[in-house]
Amino acid sequence: MLMNVQFKKGVLELCVLVLTAKQDRYGYELVASISEKFHISEGTVYPLLRRLTQEGFFTTYLAESQEGPPRKYYQLTNRGRQYMNDLVLEWRIFNRGVNEIIEEGLGYDKA
């Protein structure tokens, strides 16, 4: 169970970092894009964003929008980008390993 919690947490971290790789994003946008794909407790994304900001992986700025409230944008720092690359690499290795195990275990022949 611990493994599972830790696992989900790591995945969430990976997701917010990757989502900000090409453009700055605001919190709601991040929450919405993730919970579109899988279930999360949306409220816990903000503490995660704060922690990543405190650790120097994000900087934030407020930007007005034509409609609605000003939005707090999260911008990936160089350190954050480095960290994201490490996580993505780790994820790819992990993902490939698990897929191979599943294919071998369930015995899908490439007939």
Place this chain on the structure above:
Amino acid sequence: MTRREFMDELNALLSALPDKERLDILADYTEHFLLGMKQGKTEHEIAEGLGSPKLVARELLAGYRIDQAQSNASVGNMTRAIVATISLGFFNLVFVLGPFLGLIGILMGLYAMTAALLVAPVGIFLDYGIPAPSQERLFLLFSSMVSVGLGGMFAIGLLRLTKWLYRQFLRYLQFNVKMIRGK
């Protein structure tokens, strides 16, 4: 739960934080509600998606307390960090409090031993005052020097060990928080 209820509860739970930090956090959630409502969601739906304010507050507080203990080392801060971490779950009663009390016990034992080494010569010198065969005097003199020397070295080592343990324990707490939160 309405937006008002969610925000009020979160605000109350975060009362221990400095105003600046607390208001900044509340602004994040206000923004979330406003944007959600713009998308046509009801306050109730948004609050539902966010999850319990208690869960949110617990994570924020645990993160904050450990930051404090790190930047400002003191017994009080350390205690608050531990209390916050313990409140994350019963699990921690065993996995945080246990090791912590064990470490305190070992440290106290070492301090007691060091104190004994430093104090021992007082007893030896009390003896030394009484006329005694010269060989025995020399032995007493040397043994008290050895005792004080060892005591001094232990004292220096122990102070370093205490600082080091403080840092290690903080890292352990951080690791622990990472394990517990983020579900």
